[in-house]
Amino acid sequence: MITLEYTIMSGGSFDIDAPRWDLTTFTGRLKHFFNITDFTTALLPDSRLDEAKALVESCRAGSVPPGTPEEQLHYAKKLYDSAFHPDTGDRMNIIGRMSFQVPGGMAITGCMLQFYRTVPAVVFWQWVNQSFNALVNYTNRNAASPITSNQIGVAYLTATTTALATAVGLNLYTKKAPPLVARWVPFAAVASANCVNIPMMRQQEILNGIAVTDENGNKLGHSKKAAVKGISQVVLSRITMAAPGMIILPIIMQRLEKYKFMQKITYLHGPLQVMLVGVFLVFMVPAACSLFPQNCSMAVSKLEPELRDSIRGRYGESVQHVYFNKGL
Incomplete structure (x- = not known):
């Protein structure tokens, strides 16, 4: 954890698409979906979701903003997965x-x-x-x-x-x-x-x-x-x-x-x-x-x-x- 946080703080790469849990198991998928089906994320404004998407795309491009905590990156990915379509990347309608x-x-x-x-x-x-x-x-x-x-x-x-x-x-x-x-x-x-x-x-x-x-x-x-x-x-x-x-x-x-x-x-x-x-x-x-x-x-x-x-x-x-x- 210390090494990973140091890499992020130094502007290094961070694989934001790497699953936090083992998605080949039911338990791992359950933790994942508890995370992205959190109904409180539906209350957030579009501007906050777009910020999360921008951060996710920056990470995918190998450009993590210096000083970004690891937990902030995970939260951005949570918002991205909850609100944007996995195929198109477009923001889904809230309902x-x-x-x-x-x-x-x-x-x-x-x-x-x-x-x-x-x-x-x-x-x-x-x-x-x-x-x-x-x-x-x-x-x-x-x-x-x-x-x-x-x-x-x-x-x-x-x-x-x-x-x-x-x-x-x-x-x-x-x-x-x-x-x-x-x-x-x-x-x-x-x-x-x-x-x-x-x-x-x-x-x-x-x-x-x-x-x-x-x-x-x-x-x-x-x-x-x-x-x-x-x-x-x-x-x-x-x-x-x-x-x-x-x-x-x-x-x-x-x-x-x-x-x-x-x-x-x-x-x-x-x-x-x-x-x-x-x-x-x-x-x-x-x-x-x-x-x-x-x-x-x-x-x-x-x-x-x-x-x-x-x-x-x-x-x-x-x-x-x-x-x-x-x-x-």
């Missing part, structure tokens, strides 16, 4: 950032869990949720695969329709079911919509393939199978992110509502659910993002025959795996 998942998700999910009894309320909050999800999915896509406005519109309408059909259909079907079953309808709608929203929003990757590289970042081609693998992992991560709050919280609320003091403060049930969902999401957002490495890998032998043969013809057996950004 679509993973650092906004806790405040945005807790408000919407809490309302979905509270207002589940009437069809109009179900329709409204499912629409709000799918609008939020569509923006998040678009923001965190693999930017190497562009998507048109028409495709975005189709993806949004398809996912919203799926969520509404699931929610309204189950809401009507569970009228005579135990109360707890009705409380789980929002999760069923969210899970089913995620299975549609994410693949539709990232359909270009499935249709045209996703860019794959070797371990040194050299581009090898495009793979549809890699796209399917990456998107499938993202779908599973998003469902996992929502599951604990939307499955466990209804059980908690059903038991709490039996107490007289809770029956006297029904107007606080909504805010209470919002806050409790926030508690779940503080842990589940980084945990779900950590399920799979963001820099995903795939064996060359499992690629499309054309791409596999192309890689084998150029590199022989020296390249055994390809790598790609699966998105979040």
